[in-house]
Amino acid sequence: MRDVHTKRTFSSDFFAWALCGGVVGVDEVSVLIGGKAGDGINSAGALVARLFSRLGYRIYLYFDYPSLIKGGHNFAVVRATPRQVGAHRERVDFLLALDQETLRRHVAEVKPTTVVMGRSDRSQGAKVSVPVKEVLDRIGASDLMGNTCMVAAFARAAGVPWEILEEVIMAHITKETSLNIAVAREAYTGAIEVSPVPRAPGAAPPLPLLTGNEAIGLGLAASGLDLFIAYPMTPTSNLLHFLAEYATPLGLTVVHPENEIAVILMALGAAYAGKKAAVGTSGGGFCLMTEGFSLAGMAEIPVIVVMGQRAGPSTGLPTYSAQTELLFVLNAGHGEFPRLVVAPADVGEAYRWSALALQIAWDYQVPAVILVDKTLCEGSFSCGPDDLIQLPYVKPVSAGPKFPYLRYQNITDGVSPFIHPPNPLAVVKVNSYSHDEAGITSEDSGTATMMVEKRIRKGESLAEVVGSLPTVEVSGDPASRIGLICFGTMGGVCREVAEHLGIRCIRPVVLAPFPSAQVHAQIDGLTRVIAVEENATGQLAHLFAAHGIRVHHQIHRVDGRPFALEALIREVSGVIG
Amino acid sequence: MTEQPSLITDAQNTWCPGCGNFAIQHSLKAILTDLQGEERDLSNVVLVSGIGCHAKIADYLNINSFYSIHGRTLPVATGIVLANPQLNVICCAGDGDMYAEGLDHLIFAAKRDIDLTVVVHDNRVYGLTTGQYTPTSPVGFRGRSTPSGIKERPINPLALVLASGGTFVARSYTGRPAHLKRVLSAALSHKGFSFVEVLQICATYNNLTAFYHERVLEVQDNEEDLNAAWSYVNAWDYNTDAKIPLGIFFKEDLPPDPSRSGEKPYLGGAERDVSSAIAAILHDRV
Ligand SMILES: Cc1ncc(C[n+]2csc(CCOP(=O)(O)OP(=O)(O)O)c2C)c(N)n1
Ligand code: SF4
Ligand SMILES: [Mg+2]
Numbered sequence: 001m002r003d004v005h006t007k008r009t010f011s012s013d014f015f016a017w018a019l020c021g022g023v024v025g026v027d028e029v030s031v032l033i034g035g036k037a038g039d040g041i042n043s044a045g046a047l048v049a050r051l052f053s054r055l056g057y058r059i060y061l062y063f064d065y066p067s068l069i070k071g072g073h074n075f076a077v078v079r080a081t082p083r084q085v086g087a088h089r090e091r092v093d094f095l096l097a098l099d100q101e102t103l104r105r106h107v108a109e110v111k112p113t114t115v116v117m118g119r120s121d122r123s124q125g126a127k128v129s130v131p132v133k134e135v136l137d138r139i140g141a142s143d144l145m146g147n148t149c150m151v152a153a154f155a156r157a158a159g160v161p162w163e164i165l166e167e168v169i170m171a172h173i174t175k176e177t178s179l180n181i182a183v184a185r186e187a188y189t190g191a192i193e194v195s196p197v198p199r200a201p202g203a204a205p206p207l208p209l210l211t212g213n214e215a216i217g218l219g220l221a222a223s224g225l226d227l228f229i230a231y232p233m234t235p236t237s238n239l240l241h242f243l244a245e246y247a248t249p250l251g252l253t254v255v256h257p258e259n260e261i262a263v264i265l266m267a268l269g270a271a272y273a274g275k276k277a278a279v280g281t282s283g284g285g286f287c288l289m290t291e292g293f294s295l296a297g298m299a300e301i302p303v304i305v306v307m308g309q310r311a312g313p314s315t316g317l318p319t320y321s322a323q324t325e326l327l328f329v330l331n332a333g334h335g336e337f338p339r340l341v342v343a344p345a346d347v348g349e350a351y352r353w354s355a356l357a358l359q360i361a362w363d364y365q366v367p368a369v370i371l372v373d374k375t376l377c378e379g380s381f382s383c384g385p386d387d388l389i390q391l392p393y394v395k396p397v398s399a400g401p402k403f404p405y406l407r408y409q410n411i412t413d414g415v416s417p418f419i420h421p422p423n424p425l426a427v428v429k430v431n432s433y434s435h436d437e438a439g440i441t442s443e444d445s446g447t448a449t450m451m452v453e454k455r456i457r458k459g460e461s462l463a464e465v466v467g468s469l470p471t472v473e474v475s476g477d478p479a480s481r482i483g484l485i486c487f488g489t490m491g492g493v494c495r496e497v498a499e500h501l502g503i504r505c506i507r508p509v510v511l512a513p514f515p516s517a518q519v520h521a522q523i524d525g526l527t528r529v530i531a532v533e534e535n536a537t538g539q540l541a542h543l544f545a546a547h548g549i550r551v552h553h554q555i556h557r558v559d560g561r562p563f564a565l566e567a568l569i570r571e572v573s574g575v576i577g
Numbered sequence: 578m579t580e581q582p583s584l585i586t587d588a589q590n591t592w593c594p595g596c597g598n599f600a601i602q603h604s605l606k607a608i609l610t611d612l613q614g615e616e617r618d619l620s621n622v623v624l625v626s627g628i629g630c631h632a633k634i635a636d637y638l639n640i641n642s643f644y645s646i647h648g649r650t651l652p653v654a655t656g657i658v659l660a661n662p663q664l665n666v667i668c669c670a671g672d673g674d675m676y677a678e679g680l681d682h683l684i685f686a687a688k689r690d691i692d693l694t695v696v697v698h699d700n701r702v703y704g705l706t707t708g709q710y711t712p713t714s715p716v717g718f719r720g721r722s723t724p725s726g727i728k729e730r731p732i733n734p735l736a737l738v739l740a741s742g743g744t745f746v747a748r749s750y751t752g753r754p755a756h757l758k759r760v761l762s763a764a765l766s767h768k769g770f771s772f773v774e775v776l777q778i779c780a781t782y783n784n785l786t787a788f789y790h791e792r793v794l795e796v797q798d799n800e801e802d803l804n805a806a807w808s809y810v811n812a813w814d815y816n817t818d819a820k821i822p823l824g825i826f827f828k829e830d831l832p833p834d835p836s837r838s839g840e841k842p843y844l845g846g847a848e849r850d851v852s853s854a855i856a857a858i859l860h861d862r863v
Binding site: 050171268427432 | 582586588618620621623625628633635636639640641642643644645646649651652653654655656657658659660661663664681682684685849851852853854855857858859860861862863
């Protein structure tokens with residue numbers, strides 16, 4: 001093993017990697033920073049990420065924290081790669097410990113070449129000891145700047161030029177910026193270069209870093225969102241905070257009402273009056289919304305539900321991830337009605353599909369769910385110009401309303417023209433009861449049948465347009481007859497695993513209406529289908545089975561933490577032999 | 578004057594003979610007719626109903642309507658007002674609807690002082706589900722779910738709304754149609770959250786005509802005197818025997834406060850430049 005205090009390139013120790021059973025990542029770097037809640041771990045992680053952005057890397061940042069405000073253990077893992085990834089590695093190249101607990105908990109992430117840096121007054125045994133307290137005392141800065149100090153020492157250890165560090169701090173620490181700069185300079189000057197990180201090959205200009213929540217918010221805004229309504233609940237609280245902060249420039253009304261029941265009904269009221277509304281929640285909040293979700297189905301009012309999954313049932317693991325609500329959102333609400341469900345895997349997809357879901361929900365007058373999870377909502381990804389594009393979608397042509405106006409005109413494609421009050425030519429009646437074409441309650445057998453059929457036809461029209469979209473993402477080796485299937489954030493790790501093992505990965509982005517033909521086109525011909533899901537019961541496998549696709553093996557993860565790349569490679573290798 | 582469409586739809590009316598809901602519908606219709614007479618555009622009016630006998634009014638009045646679900650008139654109406662503050666939104670709710678299933682929304686709508694009007698058709702019984710007690714039924718009320726009589730005391734909805742910050746608090750009675758029309762019309766013109774509790778006769782499950790006839794008392798309107806408001810509101814507790822004041826018990830015009838929801842600066846339409854805003858946010862995120 002080499003002496004960490006000599007200059008060398010990171011991640012080049014192939015032998016050590018091989019011993020760890022890892023995958024060789026020659027031109028990438030992973031950093032873990034950990035400490036107590038309140039130590040500013042998330043912002044420190046984001047600073048580290050932005051240093052690498054400026055060295056030309058693409059970033060994936062995973063943030064792990066328990067449900068408490070002070071104390072407890074928080075950590076962030078930054079993985080910087082030349083090409084965008086969506087998963088962290090099992091072992092890291094740098095481990096930055098703001099406390100002893102970080103060293104204790106993350107022994108398994110340390111490989112022989114890992115540069116372990118510890119805050120000298122709060123940890124023992126790190127290879128590089130960082131005298132955070134002394135630096136803060138010398139500058140006269142408070143302990144809150146311990147994270148800045150550690151990041152600066154790291155920047156020096158990783159050979160990041162001072163100008164880059166200074167620029168990142170200037171841009172991203174808005175409170176007491178000059179004091180932070182002073183702390184950083186002191187720490188940077190005192191530290192030594194240990195394991196310099198080269199610029200990424202073919203380095204491009206640095207890219208912005210977005211969380212999944214932010215990407216969803218921007219996608220919705222780009223599509224003309226008018227109102228965002230939510231009751232705080234991890235992992236979508238930060239979507240509420242983000243849109244509230246930018247409400248004025250984005251032209252939004254952002255409302256935090258008394259509970260989730262009010263949330264969804266306010267959204268429906270707003271949509272009736274012609275304004276595009278979205279709501280954000282997690283499983284527990286969505287439970288409260290389901291009666292309103294059904295009302296959206298019956299009254300044919302568009303609404304977007306951003307459903308950030310976290311580990312349940314009930315309060316569960318509030319700050320940890322899960323993929324346990326797939327069957328819930330597909331079936332939520334009483335009665336039968338068409339809905340759109342999209343499950344993006346990364347910030348690019350989150351932006352594009354949120355934007356499109358809003359348009360489709362309005363064009364087809366259906367509720368739509370953007371099914372995400374904690375890993376995506378609160379994780380950060382680099383976001384390039386290609387990520388923020390419009391998907392090809394052709395708005396259906398409508399013959400327009402007839403007068404006297406009939407809100408639920410029984411029309412061939414099922415999509416009755418929707419006039420929003422006030423309109424001097426139309427009395428607009430929407431109704432939760434079964435109703436006639438004018439929207440007046442009717443329990444007549446013929447009328448009830450007609451309206452059920454109208455809604456079913458609307459669902460068919462929706463399925464048709466969904467069928468014309470790029471609903472299925474495929475990666476890996478097209479020649480392989482072994483395929484992974486997954487949805488949502490599992491997409492990132494599964495793609496990498498498939499590429500590494502030379503197998504395929506097939507992932508529907510739209511889950512309702514299920515893009516059956518597109519999925520079959522990719523799956524038929526495979527001899528082994530392996531589902532990878534963050535749930536215990538194989539919900540995606542059930543869905544595929546319902547569409548006549550046999551799933552041969554299932555891999556589950558149920559502890560709320562995402563798969564590390566190597567861990568999933570081992571699991572899949574175990575299955576395919 | 579231009580030819581006005583009928584204010585009543587051709588939906589078949591299924592309220593029981595003698596039901597107090599007729600009086601509420603007549604009052605609202607009369608107010609709408611007056612508005613038509615003033616050449617006011619009724620397409621700016623939206624009626625939101627819950628579920629219950631009261632809610633059928635959404636089918637019967639030929640105006641914009643959102644026939645919502647049990648207990649949820651207020652959030653729907655709030656959403657409509659947030660989307661378009663120019664719309665005049667009237668909630669027709671039941672007592673079960675508003676005081677049981679959807680009570681949380683009442684407190685918050687009053688707290689927000691959202692500009693809309695609530696009319697509670699308080700027959701002090703669940704009509705549509707055939708006669709169970711509601712939050713305003715008196716002690717001893719024998720309903721189908723409480724055959725030996727309820728032991729809990731009723732809530733006083735006016736006190737609740739006053740305590741929650743309601744800026745227009747009134748009570749009327751379906752047996753006093755002229756009073757009802759006057760109070761509803763004042764509620765509709767109030768800027769802010771208007772709450773009208775209407776004692777409504779249920780001819781079938783809770784016919785209190787004789788009881789109310791002996792006790793209701795039209796009182797002088799009160800504007801901003803909170804003490805006077807509390808004494809009106811507390812004069813009768815929905816349980817014990819007392820005179821029942823009818824009238825506008827409290828009315829206060831809060832200065833328009835842009836931080837209150839519903840009055841936030843709304844930049845919809847042409848004024849907003851979302852692409853530049855997104856570009857600026859992305860720039861900040863590098
Ligand atoms: C969530 C829900 N729970 C229960 C019902 C059944 N339900 C319909 S109307 C009603 C009570 C109606 O009472 P009230 O609101 O006082 O209206 P009224 O019929 O007296 O006008 C109930 C319980 C429902 N429609 N929805
Ligand atoms: S049950 Fe009572 S409230 Fe319902 S229609 Fe009959 S009289 Fe009216
Ligand atoms: Mg009632």
